[in-house]
Amino acid sequence: MFNLFQNIHIDWLGKRKIFIAFSVFIMLAGLVSTIGRQYTPGGTDAFNLGVDFKGGTVVVAKFRTRPADDDIRSALHGAGIADPVIQSSTDKPDEALIKIPLVENPTGESTDPANAGALAQQVQEGRKTVKTALETFGPEAEGDATLATNPDAAFKIVGTDSVGAVAGSKLRNQAVTATLFGLIGILLFIAFRYDWTYAAGAVIAVFHDVLMVLAFFSVFQWEINLTVIAAILTIVGFSVNDSIVIFDRVRENLATNRTDSLFKITNDSINQTLSRTIITSGLVLLSVLALVLFGGEVLKSFSLALLVGVVLGTYSTIAIASPIAIWWQNKLGDSRVKPVLAPEKGEKLASSSRRSVTRRPVTR
16 A cells, blocks of 8 residues: 555654644634624624525526526625525526525514515515616516517516525524434444444544534634535544544554553554545545635535535544543543453454464474
8 A cells, every 4th residue: 555654653642732722722713703793782693604594585587598607696796695596497497596695674674584574575675686686687577578578688587485594494403413413323333333432532523523614614704504514514424434544543453562552552553544544635635625716606615614624624533533532541441442352252353363473493
């Protein structure tokens, strides 16, 4: 196997206090940003939630000649609409579904979803704003006129609806539930396959990664939508995969080396798998970097979440998961992983089946 590093002896665990201090600093910055934004009068929300979570207005527009998504997005930005979502239809290529945040109600009425009149007014305000933006491509076919009956029209708004806060709240709860179920499944698998102390280390490292990503999204006010949730779930799997590789090497080294401390064996295991970690994470990072630079506005939040998550996931595998696992082992006064101390009946480790062979001189 190709190795970038040969015979390296970095004391990763000896620097664990520096790593933990760095993580605490980032999470505290995110916490301060979240609390400060949420409770500052007239300030922004803790997180910049997208239409999927906050609710908004959905406008379906039919074009004579459909502009590109980027052109539509630029027109919407010019009309003062932030973070629009534009979707194409496979069976109706001349139509575009445009989702925008709820436009502030100029009448000052309550924006409570229970107030149907206020919500309807906001939807109409959103429709007017979208119409103003699309008129940069030409006039709309007004009233009962269609694109077929009005040759001068460039588009016609054929549908307007709202995505209320109730739907947004439901999506948010489902996203949190999916993440928690994923973490529970990971915890049970690693506890069964390795040891529950290592499972705790891996899951805490995953929580660390999620909190760090959310800290960046709060500080920089990047939009959080459903694609960000998909990115976070991807980060969870990526981070756990790296941790399992190191834990597996620790278990192999424990079976073959029964004299060194767990501290040294874990350090050696991290160094032995470092080439694999750098190569795997580096290639993924290059792909994600391409998404950040060339993915455009649609993939911006998704690619930024992946970029931060891949870097932090690789970092937490070394700096968070392993030190926590060792801390638990030392706390329990246990210096060996359970399968190595007491393998189940009938179960044999590959390394334990080897027998030492005494070489005898050959007389010729």
